[in-house]
Each structure stands twice: as C-alpha cells, then as structure tokens.
Amino acid sequence: MSELTSMMNIGKEMANKLISVGIKSSEELIEAGAKNAFLKLKQKYPKVCLVHLYTLEGAIHNTEYNRLSEDTKKELKEFSDFLKK
Numbered sequence: 001m002s003e004l005t006s007m008m009n010i011g012k013e014m015a016n017k018l019i020s021v022g023i024k025s026s027e028e029l030i031e032a033g034a035k036n037a038f039l040k041l042k043q044k045y046p047k048v049c050l051v052h053l054y055t056l057e058g059a060i061h062n063t064e065y066n067r068l069s070e071d072t073k074k075e076l077k078e079f080s081d082f083l084k085k
Contacts, residue, residue, distance in 0.1 A: 002026040007059040014055065017041055017048075030060050035079055042083060050080045 004015035007026045021040040023029050029037055034056035041048045051065070053076050058065035068076075 004029065008062050009055040009059045009065050014052070017045060020044065026059075029056070034060055034076070038080075039083070050077060053080055 002025055004010050004018055004023070004026055005012060007029070010018075010029075018024075018029060018037065018041070021037075021044055023032055023037055023040070032040075034053060037056050038048065038053045041052065054065040054068060054073065057072060057076060058068055061068075
C-alpha cells in the first residue's frame with residue numbers, strides 16, 4: 001500500500017486526518033473517491049472546506065488541485081454546497 005503523502009496535494013496534516021477517518025493509503029483514497037473521503041472528513045472535522053475537496057480530487061487524479069477543470073470544480077462545489085444544507 002502506498003503512503004498517502006506520496007500523492008500530489010496530500011501533506012502530512014491531510015494524511016493524518018484521512019487516516020483518522022479510516023483511509024490509510026493512496027489505494028484506499030482512490031477507492032473511496034474524493035466526495036466520500038470529504039464527507040468522512042467533514043463529519044469529523046467540520047471546518048474542512050471546498051479547497052480540501054479539490055485537494056482530494058487532485059490527489060486521486062495526480063493533478064494539482066488548482067488545475068482541475070472548471071467542470072470538475074463546479075461539480076465539486078455543488079456537492080460541497082449540498083452538504084451545507
């Protein structure tokens with residue numbers, strides 16, 4: 001299993017948060033998907049925000065989070081906004 005910190009955008013702090021919600025490797029993050037991982041994080045860490053969701057999506061696709069397509073960003077923002085309701 002690959003370390004979470006070996007993924008783009010995932011630093012030690014984010015890796016520790018992911019581990020605390022049961023996502024312990026890059027393979028587990030990819031399997032969970034960004035939205036599911038974000039939902040788990042949001043339940044334990046209510047202050048995680050849209051940028052964290054972008055970071056997770058970027059990590060899964062080996063892309064810098066600020067280089068995600070506009071369509072992807074829009075979809076993720078809609079998901080994040082839905083969770084706020």
